[in-house]
Every structure is written in C-alpha cells, then in structure tokens.
Amino acid sequence: MPADHPAVPPARIGILIANLGTPDATDYWSMRRYLNEFLSDRRVIDYPRWKWQPILQGIILTKRPFTSGANYRLIWNNEANESPLMTITRNQSAALAKAAAARWGDRVMVDFCMRYGNPSTASVVARMVRAGCDRILFLPLYPQYAGATTATANDQFFRALMAEKRQPASRTVAEYFARPDYIAALAASVRRTLGERIPQRLVASYHGMPIRYLTEGDPYHCQCQKTTRLLRDALGWPEGVIDTTFQSVFGREEWLKPYTVKHVAELARQGVTDIAVISPAFAADCIETLEEINGEIRDAYIHAGGKDFTYIPCLNDDPEHIAMLTDLIADNLGGWV
Incomplete structure (x- = not known):
C-alpha cells in the first residue's frame, strides 16, 4: 500500500x-x-x-x-x-x-x-x-x-x-429451543441442583407476552411448550410433573397463561409442598430470575402454604x-x- x-x-x-x-x-x-x-x-x-x-x-x-x-x-x-x-x-x-x-x-x-x-x-x-x-x-x-x-x-x-x-x-x-445439546444442558442443570430428588412439581417459568402476539403469528408460546416437553423427556419424568407458566406480566392486556405467581400459589393451596422453578427462556440470570422468581414468586408460594421452594439457576457460563x-x-x- x-x-x-x-x-x-x-x-x-x-x-x-x-x-x-x-x-x-x-x-x-x-x-x-x-x-x-x-x-x-x-x-x-x-x-x-x-x-x-x-x-x-x-x-x-x-x-x-x-x-x-x-x-x-x-x-x-x-x-x-x-x-x-x-x-x-x-x-x-x-x-x-x-x-x-x-x-x-x-x-x-x-x-x-x-x-x-x-x-x-x-x-x-x-x-x-x-x-x-x-x-x-x-x-x-x-x-x-x-x-x-x-x-x-x-x-x-x-x-x-x-x-x-x-x-x-x-x-x-x-x-x-429444540437443539438436543441445549435440552441436555437444561436437564443437567436440573440434576445438578436437585440431585436424584424429583419435586412434586417442576415449574418451567418463561417470560410472558400478550396473547395477542400469539394470534398475530409470534411462535414464542409454541416453542416454550415444546422446550418443556423435551426437557421432561430428557429427564425421563412422567407427565404432570412439569408445568409451563409465564411471568413478568405488564399492563392491562391479557397475557399468556397461566401466570407463574398465581400458579405457584394455587399449587400451595392444593397441598403441593415441594416445588422447583426453572427459567428456560433466560440464558443468564437477571432481574426476572434473581428478584422476581427467587423473591416475589417464592414469597407467593410460601405465603399460600408451600414449604420447599428451589430455584434452578440459568445456564449462565456453565461449561x-x-x-x-x-x-x-x-x-x-x-x-x-
């Protein structure tokens, strides 16, 4: 040059x-x-x-x-x-x-x-x-x-x-969301936190969105449901042990349901005393997981009569x-x- x-x-x-x-x-x-x-x-x-x-x-x-x-x-x-x-x-x-x-x-x-x-x-x-x-x-x-x-x-x-x-x-x-190695990493995080214990319910809590977005063509809801199903298959757990819920509702519009905070309280009222919560939509722990799930949502569950609440961290920088x-x-x- x-x-x-x-x-x-x-x-x-x-x-x-x-x-x-x-x-x-x-x-x-x-x-x-x-x-x-x-x-x-x-x-x-x-x-x-x-x-x-x-x-x-x-x-x-x-x-x-x-x-x-x-x-x-x-x-x-x-x-x-x-x-x-x-x-x-x-x-x-x-x-x-x-x-x-x-x-x-x-x-x-x-x-x-x-x-x-x-x-x-x-x-x-x-x-x-x-x-x-x-x-x-x-x-x-x-x-x-x-x-x-x-x-x-x-x-x-x-x-x-x-x-x-x-x-x-x-x-x-x-x-x-459906990559086998992603699902395997999620399953490994569950086993790492819970060991051999299977809680009465594992709640897979995803960030919410207005239902209207789904009807307008956003595939998010369907992909969340499939992630939960694939995770259950990878864990080898029976149907009914893992629930899909949605958190972080904002405004007056109707959002995807069930809402996590209401769902965990309802589980407690039904006599479910041992739950774990995982957040498959988040690649890193943040305000929605560390404060909302491990704070507000945990408190809602305990206040409604629940006893054991385990938060499973996001995948973060796990190898x-x-x-x-x-x-x-x-x-x-x-x-x-």
Whole structure:
C-alpha cells in the first residue's frame, strides 16, 4: 500500500452475542434512561406512539424508576458495581472467546452487546469493524424466538450495520429451543441442583407476552411448550410433573397463561409442598430470575402454604452451556471458517 494509505487490519470474523440489557446503575436517572429505551421499543410495546408515549413519559417513568431501582439493588453485584446480567454475559463472552480461540485461532473475535443500555450494539459493531471484522455472526441469547426479544435484537444489529462505511457481511443465529445439546444442558442443570430428588412439581417459568402476539403469528408460546416437553423427556419424568407458566406480566392486556405467581400459589393451596422453578427462556440470570422468581414468586408460594421452594439457576457460563453455544456458533459459521 502507499505510505499515506489508511491502516488496514487483518481480516477477521466477529462473533457478537447479545442479551436484553441492564441499567448502568440503580439511581433514578440511570433507571429512567434504561426503562425509557426499553419501553419505547415498538417491538416490546406496540401501541401507537401518540397513545403510549404520554402514558410512558408522564406516569410510568415518573414512578417506576424508583421501584425498579429498589429491586435491582436487592441483586446488584456491588463488588463490580454492575447488574448480575452484565457480569454473567461478560463471563459468557470470555468463555466463548477462549473456546473460539482454541477452535479457530486468532481469526475470530468474540464480543458482547446489549439491546438496551451499555455496551450498545452500535458501539460493539463499530469496534468489531475497526478491528478488521469483515464478517459478523450475530447471536441473540434467546433460546425461543419472540418479536420482543430475538427480532428487536436483530433490528438493532441491522441498524448498527447501516451506520458503517465498510459494512461487513452478516448472519444472524436462529432460535435454538429444540437443539438436543441445549435440552441436555437444561436437564443437567436440573440434576445438578436437585440431585436424584424429583419435586412434586417442576415449574418451567418463561417470560410472558400478550396473547395477542400469539394470534398475530409470534411462535414464542409454541416453542416454550415444546422446550418443556423435551426437557421432561430428557429427564425421563412422567407427565404432570412439569408445568409451563409465564411471568413478568405488564399492563392491562391479557397475557399468556397461566401466570407463574398465581400458579405457584394455587399449587400451595392444593397441598403441593415441594416445588422447583426453572427459567428456560433466560440464558443468564437477571432481574426476572434473581428478584422476581427467587423473591416475589417464592414469597407467593410460601405465603399460600408451600414449604420447599428451589430455584434452578440459568445456564449462565456453565461449561456445558458454553460448549453448546460454541457448537451452535460453529454450525452457523459454515463457509466462513
């Protein structure tokens, strides 16, 4: 190249994993910025802007940052001064980078981003392009597809590509709810937590969504049901031991049922005194698992008369999970490596 030519880094392949997001801190303004970005996403709340934004800006974002901040403080990683989701996703990225280096050497660069908050998708895509990534594989960490999770993460990735002068070739990884190695990792996590004990009921609690989304073509509900069925088969447990429920209901619209918090209370009232709860839709523990399930939902069960409540952690950076994600990545790198 001529002496005055801009430096050109060696070509690399980027692997970018993405999770939902997290506030930078638990104070009012940090929470408000995060919630505003999240709840302004039309994939999440699809009401007309003229109708929704006055409610969001005038009512919800006046009060909710205080309550959400208080909930985050209950689980906050004070040592690192960040949310557990940030800590776990960073650890997942580091473990995947190590596995990728062992398999493909320095041709591959692994990083992570968040759909909402930091590190933003745009900033990490820009960093990858500057590092020489002329191809990027984008992996949303959602086993089941939903418009409000997988699709909006992909949307943000494509928006980030639009800002690049030298736009890399790109691929997105599809949902992986029925992969045998994913189901095997879930089953292993159940056995690791429970040992040989089979609780009276294992509740598979998935993040909820309005029923309307299902009728409009979102496959999320069906994929959650299949994940539960495949998990039961992998465990070899009889029918009726595992229930599928949905949590994190928001607003007045009817959401997918049964609602987890009501279901566990009803189990307790029916005399079920020993339950475990798993969250197959979450690749990493977060506010919905550490505070909602292990707090609000646990309390509802105990208050209704339940006794033994066991929360089964998400797969997080467990070696079996990392091995599964590495194989998933390899399957999607065909022709690139």
